[in-house]
Amino acid sequence: MKPPRPRSMSRRAAVAGLTGAAGAGVVGCRRGWTPPEADPTGRALAKPHVAGAEAYATHEERWFHSACGQCPAGCGIRVRVIEGRAVRIEGDRDNPLNRGGIGARGLAALQGLYDADRLTGPRRRAGGRLVPVSWDEALDEVAAALTALRAAGTPERLLVWCGHERGLTHELFARLARAFGTPSFVDGRPAHSGTLARVMEETLGVAELPVWGWEGAAQVLSLEAGLLEGSCQAVYFTRMAAQRRRGARTRAHLVHAGPAFDLSAYNADQWLRIAPGTSGALALGLARLILERHPERRELPETLVAGAGALREVVAAYTPARVTALTGINARDLVRLAEELDDHRPSFAYVDEQSLAFSNGADTARAAMALNAVLGAFWAEAGGVRAAPPSPLPPWPEPELDAVAVAGLARPGHDGALAAIEAAPPAVALFHHANPAYARPQPARWREALAAIPLVVSFSPYRDETVEAVADLVLPDHTFLERWELATPAPALDRAILTRRVPVVAPLHDTRPSGDVVLALARRVGGAVATALPWPTFREATEARLAGLDERGQAHAGFWLGAEPAPAPARVTVRPGYEPPTWVGDPARFPLRLLLHRPLGHAEGSGANLPWLRMLAPMPGAAPWSFVARVHPESAPGVRDGAEVALTSELGSIRIRVRLDERVQAGYVVVPLGGGHDAFGRWARGFGANAMDLIGAGPLCATRVRIERGGA
Amino acid sequence: MSAKDPNRRDLLRVLGASVGAGVGATAGLAASAGEAAAAPARTRRWGMVIDLDRCTLCSSCTVACKQENNVPVVGPDDEHVGAQIEWLSILWQEPEQPGGLPQGMPFPCQHCADAPCVKVCPVGATYKNDEGITMQIWDRCIGCRYCMVACPYGRRSFNWETPRWDGTQIQMLNPDVATRTGGVVEKCTFCYQRVRRVRERAALEGREIEDEEVRRLPACAAACPAEAIVFGDLADPESRVSELARDPRRFQLLDYLGTDPSVIYLKRDRR
Amino acid sequence: MHAELRPELRPELRRVSPIWYLMVLVAAIAVGVGLYCYSVQLARGDIATGLRNPGNGGAAWGFYIVFYVYFVGVSFAGITVASLARVFHIDTLKPVTRLAELLTIVALGVGAMMVLADLGRPLDGLLKLPALARPSSPFYGTFTLVVSGYLFSSLVFFVLAGRYDAAAMAQTGPPLLRPLYRLWGAGFRDDDVAHTRHWRSSFVLAMTIMPLLIVAHSTLGFIFGIQAGRPGWFSALQAPAFVVMAGVSGTGALIVLAAIVRRLFRLEDRIPIAALRWLGNFLWVLAAVYLYFMIVEELTSTYAAPRADRRIAHEVVGGSFAISFWLTVGSLGLAFLIPFVMYLRRLTSVAWLVVAALLANVAAVLKRLLIVVPSQTHGGHLQLREGLYTPTWVEIGVVLGAAGLLVLGILLFGRIFPLVPTPVPEARRHAAVPREPLRVLATVTCALIAAGLIAFGLSDSFRMWSGDELDPRVPFSPAIFATGVILLFSSAIVYETFPARRRRATPRRVIRPPRARIHRVDVRAQLRSSRDPRVRRKS
Numbered sequence A: 001m002k003p004p005r006p007r008s009m010s011r012r013a014a015v016a017g018l019t020g021a022a023g024a025g026v027v028g029c030r031r032g033w034t035p036p037e038a039d040p041t042g043r044a045l046a047k048p049h050v051a052g053a054e055a056y057a058t059h060e061e062r063w064f065h066s067a068c069g070q071c072p073a074g075c076g077i078r079v080r081v082i083e084g085r086a087v088r089i090e091g092d093r094d095n096p097l098n099r100g101g102i103g104a105r106g107l108a109a110l111q112g113l114y115d116a117d118r119l120t121g122p123r124r125r126a127g128g129r130l131v132p133v134s135w136d137e138a139l140d141e142v143a144a145a146l147t148a149l150r151a152a153g154t155p156e157r158l159l160v161w162c163g164h165e166r167g168l169t170h171e172l173f174a175r176l177a178r179a180f181g182t183p184s185f186v187d188g189r190p191a192h193s194g195t196l197a198r199v200m201e202e203t204l205g206v207a208e209l210p211v212w213g214w215e216g217a218a219q220v221l222s223l224e225a226g227l228l229e230g231s232c233q234a235v236y237f238t239r240m241a242a243q244r245r246r247g248a249r250t251r252a253h254l255v256h257a258g259p260a261f262d263l264s265a266y267n268a269d270q271w272l273r274i275a276p277g278t279s280g281a282l283a284l285g286l287a288r289l290i291l292e293r294h295p296e297r298r299e300l301p302e303t304l305v306a307g308a309g310a311l312r313e314v315v316a317a318y319t320p321a322r323v324t325a326l327t328g329i330n331a332r333d334l335v336r337l338a339e340e341l342d343d344h345r346p347s348f349a350y351v352d353e354q355s356l357a358f359s360n361g362a363d364t365a366r367a368a369m370a371l372n373a374v375l376g377a378f379w380a381e382a383g384g385v386r387a388a389p390p391s392p393l394p395p396w397p398e399p400e401l402d403a404v405a406v407a408g409l410a411r412p413g414h415d416g417a418l419a420a421i422e423a424a425p426p427a428v429a430l431f432h433h434a435n436p437a438y439a440r441p442q443p444a445r446w447r448e449a450l451a452a453i454p455l456v457v458s459f460s461p462y463r464d465e466t467v468e469a470v471a472d473l474v475l476p477d478h479t480f481l482e483r484w485e486l487a488t489p490a491p492a493l494d495r496a497i498l499t500r501r502v503p504v505v506a507p508l509h510d511t512r513p514s515g516d517v518v519l520a521l522a523r524r525v526g527g528a529v530a531t532a533l534p535w536p537t538f539r540e541a542t543e544a545r546l547a548g549l550d551e552r553g554q555a556h557a558g559f560w561l562g563a564e565p566a567p568a569p570a571r572v573t574v575r576p577g578y579e580p581p582t583w584v585g586d587p588a589r590f591p592l593r594l595l596l597h598r599p600l601g602h603a604e605g606s607g608a609n610l611p612w613l614r615m616l617a618p619m620p621g622a623a624p625w626s627f628v629a630r631v632h633p634e635s636a637p638g639v640r641d642g643a644e645v646a647l648t649s650e651l652g653s654i655r656i657r658v659r660l661d662e663r664v665q666a667g668y669v670v671v672p673l674g675g676g677h678d679a680f681g682r683w684a685r686g687f688g689a690n691a692m693d694l695i696g697a698g699p700l701c702a703t704r705v706r707i708e709r710g711g712a
Numbered sequence B: 001m002s003a004k005d006p007n008r009r010d011l012l013r014v015l016g017a018s019v020g021a022g023v024g025a026t027a028g029l030a031a032s033a034g035e036a037a038a039a040p041a042r043t044r045r046w047g048m049v050i051d052l053d054r055c056t057l058c059s060s061c062t063v064a065c066k067q068e069n070n071v072p073v074v075g076p077d078d079e080h081v082g083a084q085i086e087w088l089s090i091l092w093q094e095p096e097q098p099g100g101l102p103q104g105m106p107f108p109c110q111h112c113a114d115a116p117c118v119k120v121c122p123v124g125a126t127y128k129n130d131e132g133i134t135m136q137i138w139d140r141c142i143g144c145r146y147c148m149v150a151c152p153y154g155r156r157s158f159n160w161e162t163p164r165w166d167g168t169q170i171q172m173l174n175p176d177v178a179t180r181t182g183g184v185v186e187k188c189t190f191c192y193q194r195v196r197r198v199r200e201r202a203a204l205e206g207r208e209i210e211d212e213e214v215r216r217l218p219a220c221a222a223a224c225p226a227e228a229i230v231f232g233d234l235a236d237p238e239s240r241v242s243e244l245a246r247d248p249r250r251f252q253l254l255d256y257l258g259t260d261p262s263v264i265y266l267k268r269d270r271r
Numbered sequence C: 001m002h003a004e005l006r007p008e009l010r011p012e013l014r015r016v017s018p019i020w021y022l023m024v025l026v027a028a029i030a031v032g033v034g035l036y037c038y039s040v041q042l043a044r045g046d047i048a049t050g051l052r053n054p055g056n057g058g059a060a061w062g063f064y065i066v067f068y069v070y071f072v073g074v075s076f077a078g079i080t081v082a083s084l085a086r087v088f089h090i091d092t093l094k095p096v097t098r099l100a101e102l103l104t105i106v107a108l109g110v111g112a113m114m115v116l117a118d119l120g121r122p123l124d125g126l127l128k129l130p131a132l133a134r135p136s137s138p139f140y141g142t143f144t145l146v147v148s149g150y151l152f153s154s155l156v157f158f159v160l161a162g163r164y165d166a167a168a169m170a171q172t173g174p175p176l177l178r179p180l181y182r183l184w185g186a187g188f189r190d191d192d193v194a195h196t197r198h199w200r201s202s203f204v205l206a207m208t209i210m211p212l213l214i215v216a217h218s219t220l221g222f223i224f225g226i227q228a229g230r231p232g233w234f235s236a237l238q239a240p241a242f243v244v245m246a247g248v249s250g251t252g253a254l255i256v257l258a259a260i261v262r263r264l265f266r267l268e269d270r271i272p273i274a275a276l277r278w279l280g281n282f283l284w285v286l287a288a289v290y291l292y293f294m295i296v297e298e299l300t301s302t303y304a305a306p307r308a309d310r311r312i313a314h315e316v317v318g319g320s321f322a323i324s325f326w327l328t329v330g331s332l333g334l335a336f337l338i339p340f341v342m343y344l345r346r347l348t349s350v351a352w353l354v355v356a357a358l359l360a361n362v363a364a365v366l367k368r369l370l371i372v373v374p375s376q377t378h379g380g381h382l383q384l385r386e387g388l389y390t391p392t393w394v395e396i397g398v399v400l401g402a403a404g405l406l407v408l409g410i411l412l413f414g415r416i417f418p419l420v421p422t423p424v425p426e427a428r429r430h431a432a433v434p435r436e437p438l439r440v441l442a443t444v445t446c447a448l449i450a451a452g453l454i455a456f457g458l459s460d461s462f463r464m465w466s467g468d469e470l471d472p473r474v475p476f477s478p479a480i481f482a483t484g485v486i487l488l489f490s491s492a493i494v495y496e497t498f499p500a501r502r503r504r505a506t507p508r509r510v511i512r513p514p515r516a517r518i519h520r521v522d523v524r525a526q527l528r529s530s531r532d533p534r535v536r537r538k539s
Helices: A008-024 A025-030 A107-111 A135-153 A168-180 A197-202 A234-247 A263-267 A278-293 A308-316 A320-327 A331-343 A363-375 A403-410 A418-423 A443-451 A463-469 A516-527 A526-534 A538-546 B008-017 B019-039 B061-068 B115-121 B146-150 B167-172 B192-204 B219-223 B240-245 C021-042 C061-089 C090-119 C122-132 C138-172 C175-185 C191-227 C238-264 C273-303 C306-317 C322-345 C350-372 C393-416 C437-462 C477-497 C507-511 C524-530 C533-538
Strands: A060-067 A075-083 A085-091 A122-127 A128-130 A158-162 A183-185 A218-223 A255-256 A272-273 A348-352 A427-430 A453-457 A485-487 A495-499 A554-557 A560-561 A594-599 A628-631 A642-647 A653-658 A666-673 A702-709 B046-051 B089-093 B103-107 B127-128 B133-138 B229-233 B265-267
Touching: A060 A495, A085 A107, A085 B061, A085 B167, A085 B219, A107 B167, A122 A135, A135 A427, A135 A453, A135 A516, A158 A168, A168 A183, A168 A403, A168 A427, A168 A485, A168 A516, A168 A526, A168 A538, A168 B219, A197 A363, A197 A403, A218 A278, A218 A331, A218 A363, A272 A331, A278 A308, A278 A320, A278 A331, A278 A363, A308 A363, A320 A331, A348 A363, A348 C191, A418 A443, A418 B046, A443 A463, A443 A554, A453 A463, A485 A538, A516 A526, A516 A538, B046 B240, B061 B219, B115 B127, B115 B146, B127 C350, B146 C191, B219 B229, B219 C507, B229 B240, B240 B265, C021 C238, C061 C090, C061 C191, C061 C238, C061 C350, C090 C122, C090 C138, C090 C238, C090 C393, C122 C477, C138 C175, C138 C191, C138 C477, C191 C238, C191 C477, C238 C273, C238 C322, C238 C350, C238 C393, C273 C306, C273 C322, C273 C350, C306 C322, C322 C350, C437 C477
Parallel strands: A158 A183, A158 A427, A218 A255, A218 A348, A255 A272, A427 A453, A594 A666, A628 A653, B046 B265
Antiparallel strands: A060 A075, A075 A085, A122 A128, A485 A495, A495 A560, A554 A560, A594 A702, A628 A666, A642 A653, A642 A702, B046 B229, B089 B103, B127 B133
């Protein structure tokens, strides 16, 4: 099927008309209809009238170019809308990220849009229950609380927490926090604030995930990464893995070092079962072997690599024998791998958040970067590692701060740590795309801590745990298919991409885009805050933000592609080192070590309310709808395959089915994230278990557990 | 299927033939032979090549299929174990020898040239259409499930209960594909609604269907980020799908049963 | 008018054991339970059953198909016994022929209900099968041959054989039912010509029914046996094995039924033990043949069979189906041994015979379960998900209801109609039959029309004249075929009930046989003769 020609102008006009119509007159129709319950005769299949359908002729079909907002990858999508109903999402073939392909998460966005358990309007907690409230009342209440904080001169008692979403809404929240005067702004974007981003800043000077040169690489070593499942760019990597195997003239090899058999291990040409958390040692050992192969050449001049001298000294200690002892990978494989990485250049070592989920994460990232330096991968001709391209949007002018804000920003703020919030609860907390009452370690303690905050505001479109258990006010956002957004995907290509999301359907419910809500709040608070956020609507804010867009880029329907890659820095800095991972808990009482991972269907906020994602196998070969802990048979003596067991750490206990799997490293338990919701809609509730109950603050994989038969 | 209404003359002929069954049978056969000759000469055989060396098991195809074809979600509780409706799922094959590689593969209906399910259907609800697709008329199915037990691939699913589309979920149903009721068997159709669309467009524009426009036609092929699924006409030796089907890595599932599937896999190639 | 038909010979209609009432109550409760369970299934959908998709580790066919096959198998006995008795003049079996035919008819009806219970959309099935059924599906044979041909031929056999007694009941039976008896009797006159005509027509019917029987039961076997994609099913042995197993279960059921009816309706004097012994001998012969089949089957599927077949064989013999398998072997072995030992020792114990017969039926149900289920749950050529099939209470309830209906049907029928036919002496079956060209013409015309309908219905069902259409050219062709089959057997009814030519103005007086020629049945003499089979031949 040939995609319809992009008609960006007429499309834009149509969309504008669509949103206008939705706001004006059709609300009544929507409210008049009650959702049909199960009807055994199937007569319930009569579809109701939807808002926005007036703009369509009978059975008229339109395709909207937009960008996916389900995960940080931000693939280009085309949405098929018939009579105002979105019925299909496809990949955009023009988008260089995904070239027409699309991940399961993106496809499931439709289920997120039409989730039967969405919030249908703003809510206020009254007598322990959430009751409907008008937007004006809700906004007034938040604004009053905010104004009071500023009047009292304690703006730092506002906590603003933004989740994974990368986009203008996020920027507006950050700007609101700054102009308001609170240092307590929690940036939940892993690509921006995670360990790897920090190490990349140290190495390349850019606090973003690096760009990996898949297109030209001949060999890739993945160090315990969630390459094709949990990574920020799984769709692009999937496409590249396939293309580098079959599409290219030379076949690239993928070697995956990982503790369990996951999709990356399945797809690797070679899978090395490594002791978890030791891939830093593997990288250093490989660096040593590669350096040894070229005594005559000076591989790492100090002029290009700062710290090259120190590197030689550090890696000298990582002899193959020692690396074998640390990682469990035999010396023969090690030597062969070093030779291959060296011979098949361009090659690089890949790490992502999953590789760094151990206590020694930063060291692992530094070791991987040292190995990449040894391999000459940084800015290699084709297929090297580069810094993320700079944002195509010029930095926003800093908002003018008034005295209250200046004073507030100078005081210490929250960085999202539970203990700090318990010690000094903020007065007002805003959660956008964040669900700490479920998704942070120790959710039960989080709920208590949040309950101590006088005003908790959630912007979630869904009834998640934070909404159900603790929120005092809920100002539900649109889903990304109903609103405008300007977003940059997680880095993948060497050129910058800016995507523009458009509303493809009229809003289903009485929800509002959080960008608009932030602007409305700023207006109500007034003063310098209102001056910092002067736009009447979010739509206009996007136009204003786009004003400074780099002219040299290429505009397409739905996205904008930058003209040139990030410039190479004069030199990269390596600071290799290695510490063995540490594990919390008494080894005698808790003999096993817990490995958490994000399975294929895990979208941030867990995707658990989307049955299409929920039913995906959490590991290759599993049955649909399975949620199991995997463990080596020798590590769980007396436990039957498929039995339900209690998994207990020092901090808590969960009940979970166990699958005996010889492909898991002995001594470890592998548990997927994303189960065990007690809210979040009919599909999420009561399915699986939440491993966050087991772990404490700190890295994801640093907890000892034990398995007890028969449950706790 | 070309729709042709039996006219009165045909009816009379058939009624006349019932007096002498032998004569009638001959006449009927001759008549149908004559009609077949009048049909367009070009016969297609839609087929699919799935390159397992490209496939990463990202499972996008399975979700895309559910979205396109209004495949109902069947819940996670114990009662619904085994009641899943799967037009396309991932087939997982453990190695036969210890130490071998396990293999996962996207697993749609194989659209066998000699389909066991078609033979056994007591009411003709499932049939081979003249483009080689094993089709099913949902509303004709009486739910005897014979096709399910006859299919060696297990690629047919029964609606063990009437599917539910809770609340607003109903709005995302694809209007091009009928929903099925409880008590009916359903299966992959190679997204025939899309094939029909392309054919109609080609007919409107007075041209043949081009290979280019069908390569990623079914929802699974369209969604595949790895471009592992290629669709096309196996009867056309020039098509991309035929070209790939000549790859030495090719194999068909259970080829020894003689079903001749239209889905051709290319072996996974690992070092 | 037919006082000579001696209704006083039917004391069992009034004299029943109180257990009869208890059994009717239990059976009625079972039917009620079955109806409730089926209503649950209709309301909730088939998710209420334990059946699931075979590719996802379930079995798409389970209890319903098992019991469908079982009930149809049980029906085998009736018509076989009746046909054998007629074709080979086995007078020992004569007293049980009506019971046998009744069992056939009721069991077939119940079997058809099991198919309906199995269908996802039963009403669509009722409409679409007659309209669209295709002979290329083995289900075609099931729905047309078995249900129409087999059921209807049994019915014709039953009706014609019962006319003699019906005519008598029309005078002495319960007044409310007399019109029914009169209809059934259809002007039967107790003269030698009528008996002779029936003797002739029943021979032709029996000779027609026997091959039909083999075909019908083979069709059941073919449902499984010709599926190349199901290891464990795909075997040429299925068809003959189904015929034999049908015989085993049917003979067993008939023995149990005859033994119960003997006690319940106080018919010990009318159903001689020799009939039961004959059935016992038939049972051990068939059981022996089936045991032989099982050995052949297991040897073939374990010795050097393909992986998938071996997998199923191992699962059946030593895996999750092992208990059922060894129970089957044990039951069938005993069902063979008990009557065999009795045969060798020239003993007859009704109680032991009933035990053997019950075991034969247990074996029949379990063996069908072992055929139907493992190939679906463990029978993938591919490594599909494996699982287990356990019937839910809904399925068990529906099957129970069907069994209750079977029992109820027989019990109630036993109260309104004699379960043992009035014997007709050999001499009365060989009278000179007057030439009646009109009668022959009517019969032949009926048969010819039937043949035409069969030929057309079958060929159109094959879509021979549909071109590339999916539908038959004429709507309801399969129903036309079935009608043809029914009409073919109805020609026997035409032959027997065609009004006799009136030779005199007062035919009644003339045709009524003189009193001296009325044959009196001496019960004591019959009892005597039944103890010694050799006496019977001479009388």
